[in-house]
Amino acid sequence: MRINSFFYTIGQGFKNLGRNKWYTLASVATISACLFLFGIFYAIITNFEHVVKTAEEGVSVTVFFNEGTTEDQILAVKSDLENRTEVREIVYVSAEEAWQGFKDEYLGEYSDGFTENPLADSANLQIYLNDVSMQTALVTYAESISVVREVNRSEVTANTLSGLNKLIAYVSAGIIVILLLVSIFLISNTVTMGIQVRKDEINIMKYIGATDFFVRAPFVVEGILIGIIGSLIPLVIVYFVYKNAISYVASKFTMLSSLLNFLPVEIVYNKLVPISLAIGIGIGFFGSFTTVRKHLHV
Amino acid sequence: MERGYRRKRSNRQIPEDEVITLENVTKSYSTGAPALNGVTLHIKRGEFVFIVGDSGSGKSTLIKLLLRELVPTDGEITVLGYNLRRIKHSKIPKFRRNLGIVFQDFRLLKDRNVYENVAFAQRIVQTPSRDIKRNVPSILATVNLAGKYKNKINQLSGGEQQRVALARALVNKPAILLADEPTGNLDPNNSWEIMKLMEQINENGTTVIVVTHNREIVNAMKKRVITMKKGVIIEDEEEGMYIDED
Known part of the structure; x- marks a missing residue:
């Protein structure tokens, strides 16, 4: 592939975001909503795990x-x-x-x-x-x-903590799987809608002699960009929600705060940022990659 | 692109100047009678050919087979030396770069202007940017749209839109121009203008194949006319006429 064609496909991916404003908006909103729920859930679970771990350390x-x-x-x-x-x-x-x-x-x-x-x-x-x-x-x-x-x-404490640990692991896995399935379902619907609008464009490209890669690349770039934007928005929102929530709980429920030692937002974000970005980019990439593939056999 | 003589299943040698060869081509869909039934057809480089016939006669199937959008159920199709039954999926883009295609509904990208629509075709075949900047204005001048290169598609008339489609089809200098009902959505004046442009393109050496219902144009242009009915060629005449079979 020529270097100018490479940059052209990247550029088209960026331009497509603007060309299909409503589709972009719908996709970003869908990913953001799913990752916002994921972020909130992740912060709660991480803190719960931290509390249990702290208790464990005292045993x-x-x-x-x-x-x-x-x-x-x-x-x-x-x-x-x-x-x-x-x-x-x-x-x-x-x-x-x-x-x-x-x-x-x-x-x-x-x-x-x-x-x-x-x-x-x-x-x-x-x-x-x-x-x-x-x-x-x-x-x-x-x-x-x-x-x-x-x-x-202390057998009772050990058993309780051990049981709690298992419960957290199962509940986390279950909720994450459900959230991912819902995200994939919503994203694939949104991408299918977007591709339907641009079926003609894909057909024209194929008739003119575009390779599968050339047809797919701008859509995949677009999908990745939507994934990045869709994951950054909830990361920013969850950051402020979390910070405010822990300071609110600490100030309003002093008894609770002595029991619950909340993790600082930076610790939670050490893992939440790469996980959210990976999920967002992954959904964007696979969503666009697989949906375009259906229309390549022209 | 042409590859000289090729030995075919029918043992007929394809002459060097023959760009399209169909030998006993049949195309059947899962239901109903075959859309094409044992069609044999030879088209030479530089010919201007009309393909006419009623709806359901097999014209569109023929175009789709020539584009390698469909694969024949039986028989052999060779276009510019490519055997379209046996061509690998990865080679189809390279094959299609030898064809220019014009549709009845133009199929332009409405979110881009005239220049971008034509440049799009060059981008796809990875033409260097400096060549695109030279080729696009030149082809737009050929179709008399040089002054409208910045216009959005919805600011153009039907005739102008079809000229943009024609410019897009020609900018990559195809060996064959395939036009599927190119005047179907145009008034008589614009229809004539498009046909004159196609004639001009043909005079410069491009093989032109036009599928049409426009009897007036076919009969006036005195070109080769292939008439199809129910999936077979019923008439193939130089300087032919489009005669109502009913």
Whole structure:
């Protein structure tokens, strides 16, 4: 293809946007509406996931040891457990630290009566997990270690969080699939309408001797441009809606805001921008590519 | 573009100056009688041919076969050395660049002006921009539209629109001009003007094939006339007449 023909087809893609104003408007509006819903949904899901993740990070398994277990033995168990995939972090709490913590929290000045450490055998390892669903495997392993006396865990919390995680994954996948199907249906209708208007143009091009590529290229460029515009508009809208919504919730519902730690808009947009652009461009590209193909056999 | 002598299934050698050859061509659709039934036809380079006949006689099917919009059910069609039964899909654009096409309903791009409509045909065959700037005004002058190159299509009369269509068909210097009812939507004056332009184009060496119902024009121009009826050629005469079969 000649370089001027290449630029011509690109240029025609841009010009087509203006030539078919109503079609462009309808397509952009359709993509924008779908991606706006997607953006809002994505922001909610991401925040929900963040809340669950934060809760998960606070869940720990505590391992206590038999009487007489030395610090070296405990540290050996620690380094052994640190090699396991379930483990994110292990904090060693010595008997002295445990007693100090207990005193600070519950006894205060009344602790002076104690001459010895009543929690002499309470040295423990606090284990934080990568994923709460892995808790059972880790606990089973820890309980099999000979010097381990007891393993404390919160099964209900772990199960609830693990269940929530799965629920989020299924609901997200379901809603995304429905949104994509609706988008594709709407876009293909809009593109079909647009192509119908320009069926004559495609026919003329084919009669004159245009190659399939030459016929298709301006429509595909146009589809991609519509996809880009259609994804940028909702990105801008969702940006302001999200920013205002989180500051509104933070100011109006102070109790909620201490529970729900909203993600900053920049974090949400790190992934939302490329995903929305990819969906918009993808829909624009495949919508125009496949619809034009139907009219190429002239 | 022509490829000299070719051996065909009928064992007939295609003479070098023959640009269109149909040998026993049949085109059937899924229902009804064949639209073309065993048609044999030879057209030489530089000829001016009218194809006439009533509705349903097979004229439009013939044009579609020559454009390779349709494939014959049986028989062989060779146009400018291209065997249209066997041509690959990827070669069809190159083949069509040898043809100029004019339709009854003009089929112009209404959102573009006169210049852009003609330049469009050159863009499609990837003519360099500097050549387009030279060729388009030249062809518009040939069809007497040099002064209207900036006009939008809806600002033109029917005759002018057909002249733009003619300019678009000719700008790529086709070996064959196919016109499907080119005067069907025009008044007598504009019809004559278009036919005179086609005659002029033919005198410059382009083979011209006109499908028409316009008896007055056919009978006045004294060209080869092929008359079709119910999918077969019933008459083929040099300087023929369009006679009402009924």
